[in-house]
Amino acid sequence: MKVQNHAPTLILTLVALSALAIAASCLIGVTPLPMGRLMAALVGLGDPQAELIVWDIRLPRALAAFVVGMALAGCGAALQGLLRNPLAEPGVLGVSAMASLFATFTIYWGFVQLSPWMLPLASIAGALLATGLLALIAPRVQSVVTLVLVGVGISSLAGAFMSLLINLAPNPFTLSDMMNWMMGSVANRSLEDLFLAAPFFVVGAMAIGLAAPGLRALTLGEEAASAVGLDVGRSRIWVVLGTGLLTGAAVSVAGAVGFVGIIAPHLVRPLVGHDPARTLIPAALLGGLILVVADLIARLAPTGQELKLGVVAALIGAPIFIWIAVRRRMLEADQ
Amino acid sequence: MSLKLHEASVSVHGAKLLHAVSFEVTTGKLVGLLGPNGAGKTTAVRALLGLQPLSGGQAFLDGQTAHSLTPKQRALRVSYLPQARKLAWPIAVREAVSLGRFAYGGPMGRLGPADAAAVDDALARCSLNGFECRSVTSLSGGELARVHLARALASQAPALIADEPTAALDPGHSFDVLATLQAQAREGQAVLVVVHDLALAARFCDQIILLNQGKLVIHAPPREALTPAILANVYGVKATWDQDQLILSGRI
Numbered sequence: 001m002k003v004q005n006h007a008p009t010l011i012l013t014l015v016a017l018s019a020l021a022i023a024a025s026c027l028i029g030v031t032p033l034p035m036g037r038l039m040a041a042l043v044g045l046g047d048p049q050a051e052l053i054v055w056d057i058r059l060p061r062a063l064a065a066f067v068v069g070m071a072l073a074g075c076g077a078a079l080q081g082l083l084r085n086p087l088a089e090p091g092v093l094g095v096s097a098m099a100s101l102f103a104t105f106t107i108y109w110g111f112v113q114l115s116p117w118m119l120p121l122a123s124i125a126g127a128l129l130a131t132g133l134l135a136l137i138a139p140r141v142q143s144v145v146t147l148v149l150v151g152v153g154i155s156s157l158a159g160a161f162m163s164l165l166i167n168l169a170p171n172p173f174t175l176s177d178m179m180n181w182m183m184g185s186v187a188n189r190s191l192e193d194l195f196l197a198a199p200f201f202v203v204g205a206m207a208i209g210l211a212a213p214g215l216r217a218l219t220l221g222e223e224a225a226s227a228v229g230l231d232v233g234r235s236r237i238w239v240v241l242g243t244g245l246l247t248g249a250a251v252s253v254a255g256a257v258g259f260v261g262i263i264a265p266h267l268v269r270p271l272v273g274h275d276p277a278r279t280l281i282p283a284a285l286l287g288g289l290i291l292v293v294a295d296l297i298a299r300l301a302p303t304g305q306e307l308k309l310g311v312v313a314a315l316i317g318a319p320i321f322i323w324i325a326v327r328r329r330m331l332e333a334d335q
Numbered sequence: 336m337s338l339k340l341h342e343a344s345v346s347v348h349g350a351k352l353l354h355a356v357s358f359e360v361t362t363g364k365l366v367g368l369l370g371p372n373g374a375g376k377t378t379a380v381r382a383l384l385g386l387q388p389l390s391g392g393q394a395f396l397d398g399q400t401a402h403s404l405t406p407k408q409r410a411l412r413v414s415y416l417p418q419a420r421k422l423a424w425p426i427a428v429r430e431a432v433s434l435g436r437f438a439y440g441g442p443m444g445r446l447g448p449a450d451a452a453a454v455d456d457a458l459a460r461c462s463l464n465g466f467e468c469r470s471v472t473s474l475s476g477g478e479l480a481r482v483h484l485a486r487a488l489a490s491q492a493p494a495l496i497a498d499e500p501t502a503a504l505d506p507g508h509s510f511d512v513l514a515t516l517q518a519q520a521r522e523g524q525a526v527l528v529v530v531h532d533l534a535l536a537a538r539f540c541d542q543i544i545l546l547n548q549g550k551l552v553i554h555a556p557p558r559e560a561l562t563p564a565i566l567a568n569v570y571g572v573k574a575t576w577d578q579d580q581l582i583l584s585g586r587i
Binding site for chain 2: 002003004084085209212213216217218219220221223224225226227228229230231232269273274275276277
């Protein structure tokens with residue numbers, strides 16, 4: 001079996017496809033406007049109505065989907081490298097659930113009114129708590145299956161608290177706000193929402209970038225990675241910090257969107273020679289592309305009420321998750 | 336270069352795994368670390384590297400206290416091949432061997448021409464030419480063992496410690512591995528190898544360090560260390576020397 005690395009071509013292709021998908025998201029929608037007016041608005045020469053639709057409604061939404069997808073898929077690739085398991089992902093490990101639980105708390109008690117920073121900070125705190133907990137447990141349990149189970153436990157716990165909050169929700173308005181975080185959606189996002197989360201995305205991406213060479217060395221296992229000169233503890237800290245910031249920021253923008261962190265790295269890996277460090281950037285780009293397309297499907301699907309992005313992502317992602325898990329089991333049985 | 340344990344003791348959860356063990360491995364020697372299962376071989380190796388906290392005594396790598404070194408400083412002094420051999424991803428053979436140069440990489444892990452040359456050299460020493468682009472999961476056990484050994488050689492550190500590099504290998508591949516390690520020692524590396532095959536150790540090693548129940552039994556050349564009396568006592572096996580060959584003939 002030959003191992004091949006097409007990372008540069010892959011990155012260029014994904015950038016081009018993502019740009020196309022975002023442009024398409026700006027042009028396609030339920031408001032019937034002639035293509036010419038929309039095109040003009042996109043390049044800044046349109047009438048006010050078309051510009052409003054393109055720049056204030058569709059573009060922020062497409063960009064939000066793209067950035068959230070990038071963040072979640074990048075975290076997925078990083079966690080998979082750190083834990084040496086293709087099933088690790090912020091959603092599966094309960095990181096997103098914990099982040100949205102913390103976000104829901106701030107909505108429930110009205111803290112969101114205090115400052116626009118409340119929501120991102122609370123989400124990041126929740127994500128860091130879950131990731132930190134996992135990183136503390138990981139070296140002790142050895143088995144990644146156990147770790148995934150711990151993640152499922154964290155996820156269920158956060159889910160239970162979430163149900164409790166919904167159960168006790170004071171009014172329907174709070175309730176629908178909270179449902180938004182649970183299901184995951186990028187509807188009605190403004191460019192301001194994105195700017196607010198931007199610093200966290202940038203710092204988180206830098207932390208993951210610092211961990212990248214270490215993820216490659218971790219292919220050997222922790223003892224051998226340390227033997228070739230890797231400070232394993234430091235790699236763990238970078239990934240925890242990066243995942244906490246990125247997932248927290250993503251949840252603050254879109255709520256909990258699952259599975260994109262598994263699918264994107266899984267599809268990209270064979271094309272970059274399975275190197276966990278080289279997987280990061282293409283996986284992030286593909287994650288962004290997937291969510292932009294998923295959001296387009298959510299918007300255009302002929303349903304009475306608009307579908308939530310998280311629902312579409314889970315409908316596509318969960319079966320793929322099961323398929324990867326079963327195939328991996330079979331491959332291991334072969335060896 | 337010298338690897339040295341001085342009166343090193345290790346206790347884990349109240350169990351004493353190593354009792355005041357002292358030995359030194361120096362440049363140019365192939366030293367075999369032997370002992371029955373549970374004798375403390377891996378513990379001694381990890382103590383020597385500063386990976387296992389000591390309850391008494393000290394470990395020195397090239398005169399420096401092993402526990403005070405960062406992973407990178409340690410990797411530049413001694414190349415270590417642990418027992419765990421599982422690779423998490425089906426990366427290419429060349430990439431796996433290149434990981435042996437990790438400590439020399441830049442902040443983003445970038446390797447230079449000197450690193451590429453070291454990797455080429457290690458691939459050649461382990462007869463892996465032509466395997467560079469193969470996936471590590473598509474290799475046989477013997478080929479994979481060679482990949483791990485090549486990774487350890489690629490670092491070109493002044494010392495090398497290999498923990499059971501011949502585990503699960505057939506006699507032919509075991510011979511190749513020991514011959515490669517012997518060649519490394521002849522070129523001036525200090526080499527410590529954990530082996531289970533007594534005859535193989537007797538045939539290749541310059542010196543034998545024999546451990547039993549966490550204690551040092553003897554540190555001497557093979558003829559003096561692996562005597563019938565000592566082997567009967569430590570392993571409970573009948574052994575005889577026929578000229579330069581050690582022959583095991585059964586259980587006592």
